[in-house]
Amino acid sequence: MNRSSITLLTAGFFVRDPRKVARSLLGKLLIRKTARGMLVGRIVETEAYLGADDAAAHSAAGKTARNAVLWGPPGHAYVYFIYGNHYCLNVSCLPDGAPGGVLFRAVEPLEGIEEMAAARGVEIRSAGDLKRISSGPGRMCEALAVTRDRDNGKNLVSSTSDLQIAEDGCRVKRVLVTPRVGITKSADQPLRYLIAGNSFVSR
DNA sequence: ATATCGATTATCT
């Protein structure tokens, strides 16, 4: 990570098909600013959820109070609570008024690793323990202290936001595409994107 | 190593 050349993504980055956004987000940075410093992870795994023709998307059944952010302006956080235990973070895609999003499934911890491990209750005794910090949507949210109350609807490409998506010039060599994880509807579609060979992806 | 299961609650039928 080249710290001197970190730049925020623009809202325009997200005015595209979620499949394009999901693929393009690989290698980008997810940043949480805290009073104690920055938490930074490199995005290594995403899933696209299409507004239309995607039974697995939360937007499939229409706009509700829960999923309204998916219809809102691009580059905003859609956070939902699942299985009575976990939060999951998405970013809204497509122009204001059109539903669509990308789920963040895993990041590779880069900075603030001690803080993130502590938030997860993970003790770092070996290199392998690093992989348990943020390899999975629920784990990643816990590591970055992402919750619905705090972050749902937040602009992720605003310089004043404490949760941001940025880039540092990192180039991803090869991308793997597989079916999405944990869904029952439209489970066969290849809409999960991950950096080939990266060991910080989920399961 | 993989398989199965319980936790726990917002949301929708």
Add this chain to the structure above:
DNA sequence: GATAATCGATATG
């Protein structure tokens, strides 16, 4: 009342 874009623990090979 059923389900869910998950995780961690436990059981078994």
